[in-house]
Amino acid sequence: MAFEVEFEIAKTSARLAGELLCHATEKTVLSAIDHDIKLDLDIKAEKLILTYLKKLSSFPVLGEETGLSKQIKKGEPYWIVDPIDGTLNFVHEIPFSSVSIALWKDDKPIIGVVYDFHRGEMIASLKNKGVFFNGKQLVPPPKVAIKQAILATGFPSYLLHDTETLKSVIDKIKKYKKIRLFGSAALSSTYVALGRVHAYFEDSIKLWDVAAGIAICEELGIKTHYTSIENNEFLYTVEIKNLE
Numbered sequence: 519m520a521f522e523v524e525f526e527i528a529k530t531s532a533r534l535a536g537e538l539l540c541h542a543t544e545k546t547v548l549s550a551i552d553h554d555i556k557l558d559l560d561i562k563a564e565k566l567i568l569t570y571l572k573k574l575s576s577f578p579v580l581g582e583e584t585g586l587s588k589q590i591k592k593g594e595p596y597w598i599v600d601p602i603d604g605t606l607n608f609v610h611e612i613p614f615s616s617v618s619i620a621l622w623k624d625d626k627p628i629i630g631v632v633y634d635f636h637r638g639e640m641i642a643s644l645k646n647k648g649v650f651f652n653g654k655q656l657v658p659p660p661k662v663a664i665k666q667a668i669l670a671t672g673f674p675s676y677l678l679h680d681t682e683t684l685k686s687v688i689d690k691i692k693k694y695k696k697i698r699l700f701g702s703a704a705l706s707s708t709y710v711a712l713g714r715v716h717a718y719f720e721d722s723i724k725l726w727d728v729a730a731g732i733a734i735c736e737e738l739g740i741k742t743h744y745t746s747i748e749n750n751e752f753l754y755t756v757e758i759k760n761l762e
């Protein structure tokens with residue numbers, strides 16, 4: 519079956535990285551520049567995932583910490599890895615971060631795996647096979663009117679924090695009943711699929727933060743819209759809406 523093997527590989531590597539992170543006692547900060555933060559555990563967890571992926575698959579890997587392993591050819595699937603999405607939460611013991619692994623081809627998702635290692639919640643999708651929450655198949659959540667809807671959003675590290683940009687975010691969020699800023703784009707986008715929130719939006723977000731969440735939502739038939747930002751490698755504007 520198409521990509522069944524890769525699906526298992528993705529789930530196992532996410533679980534392995536999650537275990538490493540769960541049991542970590544030392545969290546050494548390597549850098550904390552502007553709105554971003556890097557830990558030694560970001561690197562360690564990515565190395566663990568890459569070792570596992572590369573042992574069992576020859577596809578190129580785009581990792582947040584290590585970049586692109588080799589050139590992606592047209593029509594060739596590629597892994598997209600974020601070893602810790604929500605690093606700032608993780609370092610501050612806010613239990614809201616996850617491992618995110620996706621397989622994409624030609625800018626379209628095939629597999630998405632988001633593993634919330636704090637809660638042991640694994641959400642995984644395989645194209646044309648469905649979405650699974652800890653192994654149990656999910657059905658699409660009911661759509662909600664925008665006035666009743668919760669929007670999960672954030673202020674990504676690469677977003678310009680100037681008045682004009684922040685005003686455009688305010689214009690968007692005021693249409694919704696409430697907003698939530700969880701600090702993990704992978705979980706925020708995946709929560710739309712779980713029906714915990716009803717929409718997700720972030721401007722200037724890196725692909726590895728949202729690649730798995732987009733895959734999961736698309737597989738459930740939820741409307742996603744993502745566009746790459748010109749001259750900014752792997753930077754996207756992403757909107758996911760499960761609205762009436």
Ligand code: IPD
Binds near residue numbers: 724
């Ligand atoms: C961060 C989270 C956060 C988003 C930031 C990202 P990271 O990812 O996804 O929700 O707003 O822009 O950088 O750096 O913790 O992998």
Ligand code: CA
Binds near residue numbers: 600604
């Ligand atoms: Ca990360």
